[in-house]
Amino acid sequence: MPRWTNNAEKRLRNAAAELFEAHGYEAVTVTAIAERAGLTRRTFFRYFPDKREVLFPQTDEIGEAVAQAINIQPKDADAGVLVGEIITVLVRAGTVITSDRQAQRKRQTLIQSSPELRERSRTKLATTAATIESALTTRGEPDAQIIAAVAVDLLRTAYQATLEGDDNASFAEHVKRARTALRSFDSYSRLPAPVSDP
Amino acid sequence: MPRWTNNAEKRLRNAAAELFEAHGYEAVTVTAIAERAGLTRRTFFRYFPDKREVLFPQTDEIGEAVAQAINIQPKDADAGVLVGEIITVLVRAGTVITSDRQAQRKRQTLIQSSPELRERSRTKLATTAATIESALTTRGEPDAQIIAAVAVDLLRTAYQATLEGDDNASFAEHVKRARTALRSFDSYSRLPAPVSDP
Incomplete structure (x- = not known):
C-alpha cells in the first residue's frame, strides 16, 4: 500500500x-x-x-531536514557549526534535486510563466526560512533570522545557477561560490563608517 | 498642485x-x-x-535608490565597494522608516494579520531584490543575485529587530550586527569539507 x-x-x-x-x-x-x-x-x-x-514536492522536506540537523547538534555548538550543518543538508538536498537538470529547467520555466506559481514559490521559501529560523531560535541563537534567510538565499541562488550555468558546475560549487560572495558584506567594515552616521 | x-x-x-x-x-x-x-x-x-x-509606500523607492547608488559608482568599483554603497542607502532609508517605531509596529501587526498582506510584503521585497540584482548585473557583477538577496535580508532583519528589540538599538546597529552574523557562513570553510562530498 x-x-x-x-x-x-x-x-x-x-x-x-x-x-x-x-x-x-x-x-x-x-x-x-x-x-x-x-x-x-x-x-x-x-x-x-x-x-x-504539485510543482513543489520537496520544499517542505528541506526545511524540516535542516531543522532536524540543527536539533541534534550538541548544546554548545556555535553559529559556525550550526551553519556548517545547515549548508551540508542544503547541499545534499540541492544535489539530489538538480540531478535531473532538464526536468528542473522545465519546472523553472513554468514557475516563471505564472504569477500564482511565482507567489507560491516565494511562500514556500519563506516557510523554509521560518522553519530554519524557528529551529535556531529554539537553541537561543540570537542571529536566527538572518542566518535562516541567507541559508535559503544560498539554496535558491545555487539552484538557479546550477540550472542556468553553462559550465556544468555542481550545486555544491555554486553554494561555495555564493558563500564566498558574502565576504563583500564584511569587507565593507574597512571603509570609512557611513553606517554609524547615515 | x-x-x-x-x-x-x-x-x-x-x-x-x-x-x-x-x-x-x-x-x-x-x-x-x-x-x-x-x-x-x-x-x-x-x-x-x-x-x-497603501501599506507599502516606500518599498519601491528603496530598490530604486539602491540601484541609482550602484549606477553612479566608478566602473572599476569592486563588489566590496558596491556592497558598501548598498548598505549606506539601506541604512539611510531604514533609519527614516523606523523613526516612527509606534506607527511601524502597528503596520507590522497588520501585515502579519493578513495572508494577502504577507504575500504583498514578500512580493515587494522580491521586487526590491530584483531591482538591486538588475543594477549589479548591468555592471557585470557575477554574484549579483546573492548580493541583492542578502542586502534585502539585512533590510528586513534590521527593520524587524529595530521594531521588536527592547534595547532601542538603532537600525544601523541592527544592520551591523546582522552583517557580522554573516561571518558564520565563511567560517564553515574551516570545517572538514562535506560540501565537496555531499
Missing part, C-alpha cells in the same frame, strides 16, 4: 509535468491531471492541497 | 492606518478610506493600485 501510494504521487506529478508542458500551467485542470495519471480528483487532493502544490 | 497631491497621498495613508487599526484590514473598504480622507475612490486609485498598496 505505501508503495502504491508513493507511486500514485509520482504518477500525478509526472502527468502534471507533461500536461503543463503541452498546454501551459493555466489551461490544465486538476481533473485532467488525475485522468492522465489514471486516478481520481479525490486521490489528487489526498496528496496536494491545490494545483500549484 | 504637487503640494496638494502629496498631501492627498498622505491623507489617504493616515486614513487607512486609522481605519485598519479600528476595524482590521479585511473589514475596511477603499471607499471608506477615501471618505475618511475627504477624497474620492478615483483619487485613491490615482495613488495606489489596490488596498494593499
Whole structure:
C-alpha cells in the first residue's frame, strides 16, 4: 500500500509535468491531471492541497531536514557549526534535486510563466526560512533570522545557477561560490563608517 | 498642485492606518478610506493600485535608490565597494522608516494579520531584490543575485529587530550586527569539507 501510494504521487506529478508542458500551467485542470495519471480528483487532493502544490514536492522536506540537523547538534555548538550543518543538508538536498537538470529547467520555466506559481514559490521559501529560523531560535541563537534567510538565499541562488550555468558546475560549487560572495558584506567594515552616521 | 497631491497621498495613508487599526484590514473598504480622507475612490486609485498598496509606500523607492547608488559608482568599483554603497542607502532609508517605531509596529501587526498582506510584503521585497540584482548585473557583477538577496535580508532583519528589540538599538546597529552574523557562513570553510562530498 505505501508503495502504491508513493507511486500514485509520482504518477500525478509526472502527468502534471507533461500536461503543463503541452498546454501551459493555466489551461490544465486538476481533473485532467488525475485522468492522465489514471486516478481520481479525490486521490489528487489526498496528496496536494491545490494545483500549484504539485510543482513543489520537496520544499517542505528541506526545511524540516535542516531543522532536524540543527536539533541534534550538541548544546554548545556555535553559529559556525550550526551553519556548517545547515549548508551540508542544503547541499545534499540541492544535489539530489538538480540531478535531473532538464526536468528542473522545465519546472523553472513554468514557475516563471505564472504569477500564482511565482507567489507560491516565494511562500514556500519563506516557510523554509521560518522553519530554519524557528529551529535556531529554539537553541537561543540570537542571529536566527538572518542566518535562516541567507541559508535559503544560498539554496535558491545555487539552484538557479546550477540550472542556468553553462559550465556544468555542481550545486555544491555554486553554494561555495555564493558563500564566498558574502565576504563583500564584511569587507565593507574597512571603509570609512557611513553606517554609524547615515 | 504637487503640494496638494502629496498631501492627498498622505491623507489617504493616515486614513487607512486609522481605519485598519479600528476595524482590521479585511473589514475596511477603499471607499471608506477615501471618505475618511475627504477624497474620492478615483483619487485613491490615482495613488495606489489596490488596498494593499497603501501599506507599502516606500518599498519601491528603496530598490530604486539602491540601484541609482550602484549606477553612479566608478566602473572599476569592486563588489566590496558596491556592497558598501548598498548598505549606506539601506541604512539611510531604514533609519527614516523606523523613526516612527509606534506607527511601524502597528503596520507590522497588520501585515502579519493578513495572508494577502504577507504575500504583498514578500512580493515587494522580491521586487526590491530584483531591482538591486538588475543594477549589479548591468555592471557585470557575477554574484549579483546573492548580493541583492542578502542586502534585502539585512533590510528586513534590521527593520524587524529595530521594531521588536527592547534595547532601542538603532537600525544601523541592527544592520551591523546582522552583517557580522554573516561571518558564520565563511567560517564553515574551516570545517572538514562535506560540501565537496555531499
